Amino acid sequence: MSAHIGLQAVFERFLPAYQRQHLLTPIQQKACWHIEQCRTEALGGLQQRCGQCGFEQPQYHSCRDRHCPQCQGQAQQAWCQQQLQAVLPVTYYHLVFTLPHTLNGWVELHPEVIYRCLFQSAWETLDHFGQDPKRLHGTLGMTAVLHTWGQNLSRHVHLHCLVAGGALTQAGDWHSSQSNYLFPVRALSRFFRGRMVSRLRHNAQCGELQRITRPAEIDTRLNELMQTDWVVYTKAYLNRADTVVQYLARYSRKTALSNGRIQQIDEDQVHLRYKDYRDHDRNKVMVLDGEELIRRFLWHILPAGFMRIRHYGFLANRCRRQKLAQIRQSLQAIAEQEIVGQAAINNQPITVPVIEKPRSCPQCKTGRMIVVGEIAPKRIDYG
Incomplete structure (x- = not known):
């Protein structure tokens, strides 16, 4: 189970059981497969190393599927x-x-x-x-x-x-x-x-x-x-x-569904944050069975x-x-x-703010992470 609470973790826990009960279309299967693989060793990536303390960390590629909330x-x-x-x-x-x-x-x-x-x-x-x-x-x-x-x-x-x-x-x-x-x-x-x-x-x-x-x-x-x-x-x-x-x-x-809306994943249920437009746009939390959430997402x-x-x-x-x-x-x-x-x-160009991933070392907090190698894709069996 992924430590990150998000759609990928929901798929890891509930998708196998859902597939045993429901037939997915080829397009749905492809999207689910991409989301499960996104930013994992299945897609390969780049090996990074801190130039100061030597700490190493992989950075895996994204799936770039238009249905994936991470991409x-x-x-x-x-x-x-x-x-x-x-x-x-x-x-x-x-x-x-x-x-x-x-x-x-x-x-x-x-x-x-x-x-x-x-x-x-x-x-x-x-x-x-x-x-x-x-x-x-x-x-x-x-x-x-x-x-x-x-x-x-x-x-x-x-x-x-x-x-x-x-x-x-x-x-x-x-x-x-x-x-x-x-x-x-x-x-x-x-x-x-x-x-x-x-x-x-x-x-x-x-x-x-x-x-x-x-x-x-x-x-x-x-x-x-x-x-x-x-x-x-x-x-x-x-x-x-x-x-x-x-x-x-x-x-x-x-x-x-964005990852930020998934608040908690229990044994059988998922806690999902949503905005109730009929109640003055108040933020609320709804609880869905994991397989029901997957059904709605598909x-x-x-x-x-x-x-x-x-x-x-x-x-x-x-x-x-x-x-x-x-x-x-x-x-x-x-x-x-x-x-x-x-x-x-004011003669200033209009730009969209670009969110850059932090390049500082997560271990020593002062060094810079540099690419030292490439990680080959690895086949992962989700069944």
């Missing part, structure tokens, strides 16, 4: 550094598009289809409002990140969207948004509901929801969804560059090759450089008054 810090920082070039001196809006929980069963059967429809419907909704001549009359720029979990690891599928507060017209001009909430929430919710239901109905007609086999379930469920209110959450605009970057960092590489393993971070509009990869240049040219006249963040006003 997201550096990936998050690197991604944010890449996205800084796309930050504009404008306000930003945070919107959340959430699927009704009645679709959770379909998500389990056809995750890739439902997730794809969610991305497409959210963008079509925002693009429709952005192109409206009575609103911004241009193309928006959106970065969307898929999350599939709630604080208790239940299935809660939603998109976090960061949208620049304005639109690029066909003439190359920039139309800034004047609203605190970009577009009316009620109108957004209704249009999003219609687009999502329409896409699901179309996919069903094309045979992409073939695992839903109960007679008339698709038509009945979609008709019921059209009779319920859907909610699109929107947060007031953000106008500081460091705030925008923090939002990018917060949602870009988040995993369903719900959030994404299909192979599925991109959970996507860019749309003038932020789409194929046209981002050209469109951003057009926008900056349009904003050039007011750039010195609305330059991105106070740091830029």
Whole structure:
């Protein structure tokens, strides 16, 4: 048993019993295997030695799996550094598009289809409002990140969207948004509901929801969804560059369960910290059977090759450089008054703080650890 309390320790204790009772998909097996091996001798690493006292310590490689809570810090920082070039001196809006929980069963059967429809419907909704001549009359720029979990690891599928507060017209001009909430929430919710239901109905007609086999379930469920209110959450605009970057960092590489939330591992149970949003965001502790925690975590393993971070509009990869240049040219006249963040006003570069691993010797506390050799990967039998 690992001395570290985290997801890896949960897998070490409870995963073998879980696998004896449940069949894992190849994608789930691969993710679990990576998490178990992460930063262990199974992946090899580097042998380090203190230049002062001679103390030696191995530093094992990470698995770099996108579901592993140990591997997201550096990936998050690197991604944010890449996205800084796309930050504009404008306000930003945070919107959340959430699927009704009645679709959770379909998500389990056809995750890739439902997730794809969610991305497409959210963008079509925002693009429709952005192109409206009575609103911004241009193309928006959106970065969307898929999350599939709630604080208790239940299935809660939603998109976090960061949208620049304005639109690029066909003439190359920039139309800034004047609203605190970009577009009316009620109108957004209704249009999003219609687009999502329409896409699901179309996919069903094309045979992409073939695992839903109960007679008339698709038509009945979609008709019921059209009779319920859907909610699109929107947060007031953000106008500081460091705030925008923090939002990018917060949602870009988040995993369903971080190691810091696991408080205690007992013989059969795991104590998990969570935030209760229905009780004034209070931090609480829930107790789950170890195998139940694993079952919930596996719900959030994404299909192979599925991109959970996507860019749309003038932020789409194929046209981002050209469109951003057009926008900056349009904003050039007011750039010195609305330059991105106070740091830029003072002619200081905007950076994301990088967390460096300590290189001092854990034994003598004064020496520096240096690499003296390479550790070959070692096969470990977890069965």
